[in-house]
Amino acid sequence: MIWQLDLAILTLVIFTAIAAISVKDLLSCAILFGAYSFLMCLLWAIMAAVDVAFTEASVGAGVSTVFFVAAVFHTTRRTRD
Amino acid sequence: MKAAGLIIVLLTGGLLLYATQDFPPWGAPDSPASTHVSPRYLQKAMEETAVPNVVTAILADYRGFDTMFETTVIFCAGIGCFLLLRIFRQKPEDRYYRHIATEITLHIKGGKIPEKSREFERIDTLWTPYDLIIKTMCRILVPFIQLFALYVIAHGHHSPGGGFQGGVILGASIILLAISHNMRTAIARISERIDNLLMAVGVFIYAGIGAVCVILGARFLDYGNLSVVLFVDKIMARSHGIFGVEIGVGITVMAVMISIYNNLASAGKQDEGL
Numbered sequence: 001m002i003w004q005l006d007l008a009i010l011t012l013v014i015f016t017a018i019a020a021i022s023v024k025d026l027l028s029c030a031i032l033f034g035a036y037s038f039l040m041c042l043l044w045a046i047m048a049a050v051d052v053a054f055t056e057a058s059v060g061a062g063v064s065t066v067f068f069v070a071a072v073f074h075t076t077r078r079t080r081d
Numbered sequence: 082m083k084a085a086g087l088i089i090v091l092l093t094g095g096l097l098l099y100a101t102q103d104f105p106p107w108g109a110p111d112s113p114a115s116t117h118v119s120p121r122y123l124q125k126a127m128e129e130t131a132v133p134n135v136v137t138a139i140l141a142d143y144r145g146f147d148t149m150f151e152t153t154v155i156f157c158a159g160i161g162c163f164l165l166l167r168i169f170r171q172k173p174e175d176r177y178y179r180h181i182a183t184e185i186t187l188h189i190k191g192g193k194i195p196e197k198s199r200e201f202e203r204i205d206t207l208w209t210p211y212d213l214i215i216k217t218m219c220r221i222l223v224p225f226i227q228l229f230a231l232y233v234i235a236h237g238h239h240s241p242g243g244g245f246q247g248g249v250i251l252g253a254s255i256i257l258l259a260i261s262h263n264m265r266t267a268i269a270r271i272s273e274r275i276d277n278l279l280m281a282v283g284v285f286i287y288a289g290i291g292a293v294c295v296i297l298g299a300r301f302l303d304y305g306n307l308s309v310v311l312f313v314d315k316i317m318a319r320s321h322g323i324f325g326v327e328i329g330v331g332i333t334v335m336a337v338m339i340s341i342y343n344n345l346a347s348a349g350k351q352d353e354g355l
Contacts, residue, residue, distance in 0.1 A: 050241040051241045062249065066260075
């Protein structure tokens with residue numbers, strides 16, 4: 001485990017997480033969740049849990065982003081709170 | 082209210098960070114996670130199941146019940162989305178058709194649905210430009226994605242992957258077809274009836290392999306006794322049993338992903354979306 005890489009990815013994870021809950025536009029929130037999932041996938045890969053990383057990449061970063069976008073498409077794009 | 086929420090979040094986060102100090106260091110050999118059953122799995126998985134990827138051996142063999150009910154949870158998620166979102170009674174809506182040769186768009190209000198024709202193609206109500214590059218690229222890409230998904234399912238014994246990941250990638254290939262062309266193209270490939278049937282078929286394969294083990298005189302999901310019907314020794318029978326249930330998981334996950342996407346993106350009408 002390379003700790004510099006680990007630290008950089010963990011910082012990015014925190015930033016994307018805060019950005020995802022504070023952004024007003026729900027479509028960008030969905031994309032940020034995809035980025036968050038992908039960073040988590042990198043983190044799992046660094047921790048040598050390749051099976052989990054694979055699942056995170058396909059389910060978290062891939063399909064769930066599509067589901068979020070599909071849900072935003074049929075509801076509203078702006079959040080009120 | 083917002084300040085209270087922030088305080089609660091900070092307190093909980095601080096507590097969690099404080100609690101992580103008690104964790105054993107990463108990869109410590111004396112941590113609880115790697116002392117009780119893990120060494121046994123790591124030492125015996127290869128000779129007991131002939132599966133080099135220990136994760137797959139644990140998921141599908143030693144913890145077979147867990148994975149079976151995980152598959153059932155995914156099946157229930159698909160059924161739940163279907164029951165919540167699907168609208169069966171449709172009143173005739175405005176439809177848009179494009180004349181393929183001249184690209185003139187026709188707007189048909191209500192009435193009977195026109196028959197399929199070679200000169201006109203139905204387009205979505207929302208803005209849909211005809212994009213040759215995206216359509217061609219995705220059409221070429223989809224078979225390769227599906228081939229990779231089948232590889233992930235079949236090679237789960239030796240490399241990371243397995244039923245869940247492969248099933249999701251298979252479903253994603255059909256979703257890519259639905260996004261790049263339109264939903265009717267994807268539904269023409271896998272109709273809703275077939276898709277909903279496949280959801281149940283995957284769980285049935287998984288539970289059915291367990292039931293076959295019971296019929297052959299072993300316990301539920303104890304693949305060793307499948308050697309009688311597969312004509313291999315007991316260790317290889319466990320490997321083949323794992324492969325069988327992975328196929329079941331893959332079928333269910335693929336069908337559920339397609340079903341959830343179709344219902345979600347078309348708001349239950351299953352004719353146009355995204």
